[in-house]
Amino acid sequence: MPTKTLQIPTPDGQADAFAAFPDDGERHPGVLLYMDAFGLRPVLEEMARELAGHGYYVLVPNVLYRNGPAPVVELPAHIGEEARPAVFAQLMPLIREHTTERALRDADAYLEFLTAQPEVGAGPVAAIGYCMGAPLAVRTATAHPDRVAAVAGFHPGALVTDAPDSPHRLVPRLTAEVHLGLAEGDMSPETLAEFNRALDAAGVAYTTEVYPGTVHGFTMSDTEAFDPAALQHHWDRLIPLLGRTLTNS
Numbered sequence: 527m528p529t530k531t532l533q534i535p536t537p538d539g540q541a542d543a544f545a546a547f548p549d550d551g552e553r554h555p556g557v558l559l560y561m562d563a564f565g566l567r568p569v570l571e572e573m574a575r576e577l578a579g580h581g582y583y584v585l586v587p588n589v590l591y592r593n594g595p596a597p598v599v600e601l602p603a604h605i606g607e608e609a610r611p612a613v614f615a616q617l618m619p620l621i622r623e624h625t626t627e628r629a630l631r632d633a634d635a636y637l638e639f640l641t642a643q644p645e646v647g648a649g650p651v652a653a654i655g656y657c658m659g660a661p662l663a664v665r666t667a668t669a670h671p672d673r674v675a676a677v678a679g680f681h682p683g684a685l686v687t688d689a690p691d692s693p694h695r696l697v698p699r700l701t702a703e704v705h706l707g708l709a710e711g712d713m714s715p716e717t718l719a720e721f722n723r724a725l726d727a728a729g730v731a732y733t734t735e736v737y738p739g740t741v742h743g744f745t746m747s748d749t750e751a752f753d754p755a756a757l758q759h760h761w762d763r764l765i766p767l768l769g770r771t772l773t774n775s
Contacts, residue, residue: 534587564613569747675772
């Protein structure tokens with residue numbers, strides 16, 4: 527699958543991004559893929575190419591573009607346990623600056639850009655995310671229920687908080703079908719039950735599933751959290767979800 531680097535115009539500047547898509551001259555359903563906390567790097571390009579191989583145009587923006595182009599902080603080729611404290615010490619202040627207001631402005635810009643690409647069909651799109659990207663995917667879908675038909679989040683960040691704008695409080699606006707693939711320990715049983723109640727209130731089709739024996743970050747092959755079987759399980763859930771919900775009209 528070919529990939530290309532892009533600049534997405536936003537109200538706050540230019541967000542660097544990459545896209546992967548089939549090189550067949552056809553138009554394909556769009557997928558907005560939100561990065562994990564470590565950001566744009568080769569493993570996410572590999573995942574975008576894999577997804578594009580199933581017939582999708584996959585756009586992956588640098589969510590932290592306000593702090594510079596990716597890589598926003600220097601990353602080792604393999605993010606082991608010994609490297610994590612120093613990396614997160616640099617990243618967490620930037621992540622905390624990415625407020626809900628910023629996320630929603632960006633979501634508007636990302637969707638506008640994605641759906642304007644000549645390789646993208648006119649049908650609905652999907653929003654998917656990993657780690658911190660999962661709440662961003664949910665926010666995107668709740669802000670654009672007429673455009674987002676599928677939401678998926680894997681080893682998600684905070685979906686249920688005490689904040690008035692917590693993602694779970696916005697879920698009743700959803701119209702998209704949802705899948706959450708959680709690592710053991712990502713959410714307590716009580717917190718997951720609260721999120722499920724919000725999904726029930728929205729009246730949408732959904733599955734929330736704890737992937738057995740996993741730790742946070744299980745899809746990312748450049749980290750010690752990586753679990754090959756869980757990554758495949760994630761594809762086994764994600765690909766059918768997109769097939770059910772996205773059309774290329």
